[in-house]
Amino acid sequence: MLRPVAKGVKAMEKATLLSLYRTMRLIRRFEERIVELINRNEIPGVTHEYVGEEAVATGVCSVLRPDDVITSTHRGHGHILAKGGQPRRMIAELMGRESGYNRGRGGSMHIADLSLGIYGANGIVGAGAPIACGAAFAAKLNGKDRVAVAFFGDGATNQGVVHEAMNLAAIWSLPVIFVCENNGYAISASIKEMATIERLSDRARGYGMPGEWVDGMDVLAVRGAAEKAVAHARRGEGPTFLECRTYRFVGHFTAERALNIRYRGDEEIAEWRKRDPVETFPAWLEREGIATAAETEGVRREVEGALEDAIAFARASPFPQGEEALDGMYATSYPNLPARGV
Amino acid sequence: MAVVTYREALNQALREEMERDPNVFIVGEEVGYYQGAYKVTQGLLDQFGEWRVRDTPIAEEVIAGIGIGAALVGLRPIAEMMTFNFSLLALDQIVNNAAKIRYMSGGQFKVPVVFRGPGGAAHQLGAQHSQSLESYYAYVPGLKVVLPATPKDAKGLLKSAIRDDDPVVFIESEVLYGTRGEVPEGEYTIPLGQAEVKRPGKDVTLIAHSKTVLLALQVAESLAAEGIEAEVVDPRTLRPLDSDLLLESVRKTHRCVIVEEGWPFCGIGAQIATTLYSEAFDTLDAPIERVTSADVPMPYAKPLEAAVVPDTKRVRAAIDKVLYRQ
Numbered sequence: 001m002l003r004p005v006a007k008g009v010k011a012m013e014k015a016t017l018l019s020l021y022r023t024m025r026l027i028r029r030f031e032e033r034i035v036e037l038i039n040r041n042e043i044p045g046v047t048h049e050y051v052g053e054e055a056v057a058t059g060v061c062s063v064l065r066p067d068d069v070i071t072s073t074h075r076g077h078g079h080i081l082a083k084g085g086q087p088r089r090m091i092a093e094l095m096g097r098e099s100g101y102n103r104g105r106g107g108s109m110h111i112a113d114l115s116l117g118i119y120g121a122n123g124i125v126g127a128g129a130p131i132a133c134g135a136a137f138a139a140k141l142n143g144k145d146r147v148a149v150a151f152f153g154d155g156a157t158n159q160g161v162v163h164e165a166m167n168l169a170a171i172w173s174l175p176v177i178f179v180c181e182n183n184g185y186a187i188s189a190s191i192k193e194m195a196t197i198e199r200l201s202d203r204a205r206g207y208g209m210p211g212e213w214v215d216g217m218d219v220l221a222v223r224g225a226a227e228k229a230v231a232h233a234r235r236g237e238g239p240t241f242l243e244c245r246t247y248r249f250v251g252h253f254t255a256e257r258a259l260n261i262r263y264r265g266d267e268e269i270a271e272w273r274k275r276d277p278v279e280t281f282p283a284w285l286e287r288e289g290i291a292t293a294a295e296t297e298g299v300r301r302e303v304e305g306a307l308e309d310a311i312a313f314a315r316a317s318p319f320p321q322g323e324e325a326l327d328g329m330y331a332t333s334y335p336n337l338p339a340r341g342v
Numbered sequence: 343m344a345v346v347t348y349r350e351a352l353n354q355a356l357r358e359e360m361e362r363d364p365n366v367f368i369v370g371e372e373v374g375y376y377q378g379a380y381k382v383t384q385g386l387l388d389q390f391g392e393w394r395v396r397d398t399p400i401a402e403e404v405i406a407g408i409g410i411g412a413a414l415v416g417l418r419p420i421a422e423m424m425t426f427n428f429s430l431l432a433l434d435q436i437v438n439n440a441a442k443i444r445y446m447s448g449g450q451f452k453v454p455v456v457f458r459g460p461g462g463a464a465h466q467l468g469a470q471h472s473q474s475l476e477s478y479y480a481y482v483p484g485l486k487v488v489l490p491a492t493p494k495d496a497k498g499l500l501k502s503a504i505r506d507d508d509p510v511v512f513i514e515s516e517v518l519y520g521t522r523g524e525v526p527e528g529e530y531t532i533p534l535g536q537a538e539v540k541r542p543g544k545d546v547t548l549i550a551h552s553k554t555v556l557l558a559l560q561v562a563e564s565l566a567a568e569g570i571e572a573e574v575v576d577p578r579t580l581r582p583l584d585s586d587l588l589l590e591s592v593r594k595t596h597r598c599v600i601v602e603e604g605w606p607f608c609g610i611g612a613q614i615a616t617t618l619y620s621e622a623f624d625t626l627d628a629p630i631e632r633v634t635s636a637d638v639p640m641p642y643a644k645p646l647e648a649a650v651v652p653d654t655k656r657v658r659a660a661i662d663k664v665l666y667r668q
Contacts, residue, residue, distance in 0.1 A: 069415075071411075100448070101447075101448065101450075102446060102447050102448035102450070103448030103449070104448070105445055105446055105447070105448045106446045106447060106448065110446040110447070112443075112446075112447040112450055112451070113450070114414075114447070114450040114451055119411070119414050119451075120443060120446070120447065122439075123438075124434055124438050124439075127407075127434060127435065127438060127439060129407070130403060130404040130406070130407020130408060130410070130411065130435060131407050131410055131411035131414065131439065132411060133404065133407060133408055133411060134407055134408040134409060134410055134411015134412040134413070134414070134415070134419070135411040135412065135414060135415050136411075137369075137408055137411065137412050138411070138412040138415035138416070138417045139415070140393070141367060141393055141394070141412070141417065142417075148411075160403065161403045161404060161407065161434070161435075164399070164401035164403055164404035164407075165404050165407065167399060167401070168398065168399065168401065168404050168408070171399070172396075328444070328445060328448070328449045329444065329445045329483055329484055330444070330484070330486075330508045330582075331444065331452050331454075331506075331507030331508050332506060332507055332508060332534075
């Protein structure tokens with residue numbers, strides 16, 4: 001259940017609170033609409049839906065500046081939307097259109113927006129962590145107070161490169177926030193079987209950096225912890241390992257249901273669903289008198305409209321042409337060589 | 343022209359580029375206080391300070407990742423691999439991120455990072471420290487792969503690699519670090535993607551890169567005494583490959599031997615040969631011969647190692663074969 005209203009939360013601007021709800025609702029509905037489009041074969045293949053984890057990306061990104069950097073994961077749509085990604089260009093990318101973020105060259109697992117500091121979703125588990133360190137190192141070298149956030153799941157905490165990145169960030173005091181979205185499962189592998197400790201954030205102590213654990217179903221708790229970690233990093237005091245305990249309500253990827261492999265009980269899923277931030281947060285806003293039912297309904301209508309518009313935009317966008325497949329691999333071109341280089 | 347070592351030439355390139363552009367920095371194991379495992383970064387820590395010449399833990403994958411992340415922001419990182427054998431630990435970052443981010447992002451990002459360090463066999467360092475991995479990297483679309491053979495090329499190509507907006511795998515050689523050669527005074531660069539005729543000739547083309555260029559030149563010299571003029575062509579950049587110049591040479595000599603220190607199977611020489619066959623088949627007077635290391639991990643004992651790597655005898659035998667001199 002939602003924790004009691006924290007001090008100062010009510011003082012938070014109503015607009016901010018409604019915007020947190022809007023972002024979470026947008027992510028949820030974005031993912032649901034994407035699944036519909038996949039089922040209609042309008043989007044090829046599969047995606048990894050962020051359903052259930054919305055409070056994490058929303059809370060963390062709500063305290064970031066546009067020039068702050070994030071690196072994302074295969075389950076990246078939520079991070080990108082929360083960092084300001086446009087649904088139009090995201091859906092166009094998923095449909096493989098020229099107007100997509102990556103001009104149809106990337107797809108779900110590689111959406112990037114340089115101008116928003118989104119240094120890419122990443123199809124390799126853990127691979128974004130060192131890149132976030134590099135962006136943070138650049139900030140340090142240039143005397144900028146920009147921070148970098150590396151999102152990754154519980155599965156990534158056992159990847160070697162994540163350890164390398166955490167140690168490096170700690171010894172160099174890099175302005176990085178390592179946000180571990182612990183949803184309990186790496187595909188089907190329970191983190192209980194893949195790590196001996198209950199709280200992954202305990203590992204932070206081993207690197208000599210602060211480790212924080214928060215309820216990842218509570219957007220305000222996530223936002224509060226992220227605010228602290230970001231301020232710490234901006235002050236030049238180094239990285240934080242922020243573990244957000246969360247849950248994915250759906251399969252690892254779109255088509256998982258068809259495989260009929262069960263690694264989680266219905267009861268467990270139902271228990272977590274009771275704490276669905278996309279449902280509990282607006283209910284709390286209304287209960288506390290922060291927003292009216294009409295206002296939360298307004299957010300929902302607005303989100304539906306934005307997604308409808310995004311889908312229409314994507315559908316109307318042209319595909320890239322096959323003959324362009326060799327273009328744009330190198331920044332430099334060579335007069336006597338085709339663009340692909342050999 | 344001044345005569346300097348290959349090591350000094352690389353050091354000059356690093357120093358000059360770091361002086362010219364504050365966005366250039368070096369990260370890697372032992373690059374600072376220890377002055378580089380092979381002293382290529384000698385003196386740079388004192389001149390540029392500990393943030394621009396940054397010692398790292400032994401963690402190749404994050405060294406590569408730091409370079410990539412900083413490059414995305416707009417810096418020009420040089421990530422040193424103490425030797426390229428260790429770059430295998432960084433393959434994911436180099437292949438999945440450095441090489442692909444620009445293309446995958448629809449051209450939003452530039453990735454101006456250089457991964458540099460020595461590759462190839464030295465003297466009896468054993469199987470894990472003697473590998474020529476350039477074919478691995480040349481295989482990957484999105485990377486550029488450069489292997490200088492002389493001090494002049496080392497300096498001019500490294501400067502170009504640092505200024506290049508794409509990721510460059512720049513493989514030096516432990517054995518070449520101490521070699522000497524003339525280096526032009528003052529500022530110069532050598533463009534990536536341009537081969538060079540290291541020795542003109544008309545009877546047979548020897549294509550070689552990195553330290554096998556020296557081997558090819560040595561054999562060419564000895565053949566000259568027998569009245570055979572071998573042309574030695576050094577691609578210098580394996581990707582993108584300057585096939586025009588290789589083809590030009592082969593169309594002139596009609597015979598070709600490709601020498602490399604890598605393994606034969608799927609080696610870069612196979613790629614070069616297929617390019618030559620498909621473009622210049624009709625002009626060849628003999629099948630192309632390849633001289634490579636033997637298809638085994640590098641053994642330790644001297645006679646075993648000597649039997650595995652290319653030598654003058656095997657290069658000569660290959661030349662004799664394409665010239666039908668047996």
